[in-house]
Amino acid sequence: MIIVREVAQLRQAIAERRQLGTCGAKEVHGATIQQHTVGFVPTMGYLHEGHASLMQKAREMADTVVLSIFVNPIQFGPNEDLDSYPRDEARDLEVARREGVDIVFLPTVAEMYPQPTRTKIHVSALTERLCGASRPGHFDGVTTVVAKLFNMVNPDLAFFGMKDAQQVAVLQQMVTDLNMNVTIVPCPIVREADGLALSSRNVYLSAEQREQALVLSRSLFKVREVSEDGARNTFTIHQIRQMVESTIASSPLADIDYIEILTFPGLEPLLPEQRLSDVKEDIIVALAVKFGNTRLIDNIRLQKAEVLSHV
Amino acid sequence: MIIVREVAQLRQAIAERRQLGTCGAKEVHGATIQQHTVGFVPTMGYLHEGHASLMQKAREMADTVVLSIFVNPIQFGPNEDLDSYPRDEARDLEVARREGVDIVFLPTVAEMYPQPTRTKIHVSALTERLCGASRPGHFDGVTTVVAKLFNMVNPDLAFFGMKDAQQVAVLQQMVTDLNMNVTIVPCPIVREADGLALSSRNVYLSAEQREQALVLSRSLFKVREVSEDGARNTFTIHQIRQMVESTIASSPLADIDYIEILTFPGLEPLLPEQRLSDVKEDIIVALAVKFGNTRLIDNIRLQKAEVLSHV
Missing domain, CATH: 3.40.50.620 (HUPs)
Known part of the structure; x- marks a missing residue:
């Protein structure tokens, strides 16, 4: 080398x-x-x-x-x-x-x-x-x-x-x-066994922040579950957003910078009333959340093919 | 080809x-x-x-x-x-x-x-x-x-x-x-025999505009003369500018966009009271002048070595 x-x-x-x-x-x-x-x-x-x-x-x-x-x-x-x-x-x-x-x-x-x-x-x-x-x-x-x-x-x-x-x-x-x-x-994103997305900035986290930071991946995994569930993929963008927000709010240390649900790679916003199953492009649910001074980001990409496969 | x-x-x-x-x-x-x-x-x-x-x-x-x-x-x-x-x-x-x-x-x-x-x-x-x-x-x-x-x-x-x-x-x-x-x-700039800098936009000029457009190169050649003349290279930037301006003003059709005297290639302005012979960097005298709807540009570069050779 x-x-x-x-x-x-x-x-x-x-x-x-x-x-x-x-x-x-x-x-x-x-x-x-x-x-x-x-x-x-x-x-x-x-x-x-x-x-x-x-x-x-x-x-x-x-x-x-x-x-x-x-x-x-x-x-x-x-x-x-x-x-x-x-x-x-x-x-x-x-x-x-x-x-x-x-x-x-x-x-x-x-x-x-x-x-x-x-x-x-x-x-x-x-x-x-x-x-x-x-x-x-x-x-x-x-x-x-x-x-x-x-x-x-x-x-x-x-x-x-x-x-x-x-x-x-x-x-x-x-x-x-x-x-x-x-x-x-x-x-693809690489995660710890418990779901936390790897980041050089994870070293800044205290033990308690590290524990609570799991709300990021947990909220995103819930979105994936919903999108893959034929009974629930008619959720609206607004409902998805609320679901993510309430999951993150369960951590008292989490300070939300943004939760956005956009097309990928165009990054165009989706209407709150649109149903997940109606969106024809790839979707990204992206988060930035601060724990103390440490700002973490995470996201999940819902590929059109995956969404459609359950319609 | x-x-x-x-x-x-x-x-x-x-x-x-x-x-x-x-x-x-x-x-x-x-x-x-x-x-x-x-x-x-x-x-x-x-x-x-x-x-x-x-x-x-x-x-x-x-x-x-x-x-x-x-x-x-x-x-x-x-x-x-x-x-x-x-x-x-x-x-x-x-x-x-x-x-x-x-x-x-x-x-x-x-x-x-x-x-x-x-x-x-x-x-x-x-x-x-x-x-x-x-x-x-x-x-x-x-x-x-x-x-x-x-x-x-x-x-x-x-x-x-x-x-x-x-x-x-x-x-x-x-x-x-x-x-x-x-x-x-x-x-280097290529010029017509009479001094006009070649430009694809010269075809826009009427015969009269074409004739009067010679004030650009004429004013710049005067600057070169001054800069190469040991008796006159103590002219200030302000004097040089006035000289260029009055030459161009001799054309009734000329509408001056800018006359600027700057360092090259840094394009930093020089002080009006600075003497040509005192400037240690290359100088560019640059013009943009409109004749009717046609905007012409021209410039002359005074290389430090040239200026200094007569000091």
């Missing part, structure tokens, strides 16, 4: 890997790719099994796996947790090694932003709801740094977790609109 | 050229490049000798020359000349053939924007003055379409005329900030 901290070294290491050729033609989203493929997993480090699942998927699909670890200052708001964001480089490198990563890119802030960036990439509409509403400027920071990283790595495939479902939708829009030559591969 | 109208064909044609290998190692801005290089000239068509000079430079520096011709709707304001912008595909293709272009990309609006783009690239600071102030949103349209074209062509070198000096500064900033793997090559 090669560890690099400078952009020029990264480009060099990837160029050398690309000259190795491929281990065989790969099937990527229906297209057959003959040349050496690069799979890229951009992260902010403090790696958990969710990140590991992205690396595994990359290892499976690409010839070379590149991991980046960079806590990107421009996606944090002034009152957010940039300074306290958890970091553990030694442990991260162990995880990367275990998962068969070929190249780890660990830049400093000065390497990524030698001058403060005057250039920002903005995706409209999709960034106005959910975390975009609670965290103004956050997604401009995400799209800008991801575009920078894509330009450095030039990956064929890039892997993102569906826990940040809005991020996946926003990045897919950017890639499509700007004709970026990369395929976004969304990967 | 290959003519393509679809993005997929363009990518395919360039991939085939890249497999040809190089005619020899090239010296590109100090670095030696061994692989096949692609030079890219993005234009809005109605090609003149200014465009031809870009293709010649590209032909000289790169193994493959790609020309794009696309009148980009998102860089035009609602009251601008999108619909009347001059077009002549047959003649453009002749020019391209004559200049030894390998691949011409002629997309439709639907091919470039299958859906209206939700993604925009914005460069701050540099876009707030000059044409950015007169044409709100213009540079977001330019940076966005150029990023799209760069992602399609993946060029090693991209050639732009210095007539749009602000565009060169803005695109260079975007490339640097987003770590795009391309070198911007600015090329």
Whole structure:
């Protein structure tokens, strides 16, 4: 495993890997790719099994796996947790090694932003709801740094977790609109045995907060049950919302930032009176809930096919 | 010469050229490049000798020359000349053939924007003055379409005329900030024998406007004279500005949009009382002047070395 901290070294290491050729033609989203493929997993480090699942998927699909670890200052708001964001480089490198990563890119802030960036990439509409509403400027920071990283790595495939479902939708829009030559591969949320979605921010939780944080996944699993139950999938969006809200309200420590029920990946709002079974597009139920100073997000995606299979 | 109208064909044609290998190692801005290089000239068509000079430079520096011709709707304001912008595909293709272009990309609006783009690239600071102030949103349209074209062509070198000096500064900033793997090559302004800077928009001018439009270049040449004259290069920025203004005012048809004297490429304003000879950075004197409905731009760049050589 090669560890690099400078952009020029990264480009060099990837160029050398690309000259190795491929281990065989790969099937990527229906297209057959003959040349050496690069799979890229951009992260902010403090790696958990969710990140590991992205690396595994990359290892499976690409010839070379590149991991980046960079806590990107421009996606944090002034009152957010940039300074306290958890970091553990030694442990991260162990995880990367275990998962068969070929190249780890660990830049400093000065390497990524030698001058403060005057250039920002903005995706409209999709960034106005959910975390975009609670965290103004956050997604401009995400799209800008991801575009920078894509330009450095030039990956064929890039892997993102569906826990940040809005991020996946926003990045897919950017890639499509700007004709970026990369395929976004969304990967399923990884959860603890008791249901809590893995997050680097879970370490902030006290034992009591950790216990009560289970209301997030519990409320979402209830939605899945209802959607898969022929007798109850005629619930309206309003009823679903109420169900989620009352489940979360059962935790005295939970402070709801948002509960939204939207189409995916368009992130269009649904009417309160619409019945679950009548919606023809994929649906996402997305939550952001604070426990003390720690803001957790979680979501569940109801695929049209699943909903319809019980109609 | 290959003519393509679809993005997929363009990518395919360039991939085939890249497999040809190089005619020899090239010296590109100090670095030696061994692989096949692609030079890219993005234009809005109605090609003149200014465009031809870009293709010649590209032909000289790169193994493959790609020309794009696309009148980009998102860089035009609602009251601008999108619909009347001059077009002549047959003649453009002749020019391209004559200049030894390998691949011409002629997309439709639907091919470039299958859906209206939700993604925009914005460069701050540099876009707030000059044409950015007169044409709100213009540079977001330019940076966005150029990023799209760069992602399609993946060029090693991209050639732009210095007539749009602000565009060169803005695109260079975007490339640097987003770590795009391309070198911007600015090329000198090409002028008619009488001094008028070449522009596709010159065809809009009546005979009388065409004659009076010479005040632009005449005023800029006077600035150059002053800057190269040891007795007069102590003129202040204010005096230079007055000189330009009075020269342009000698044309009754000229309607001044802006006269600005700024550093280049930073586009920072200079103080009115500063002396030309005291400025340590490159200076640009930039004009936008309307003749009837036709808005012309022109500029002159005073290179520090030139100014200092007479101090």
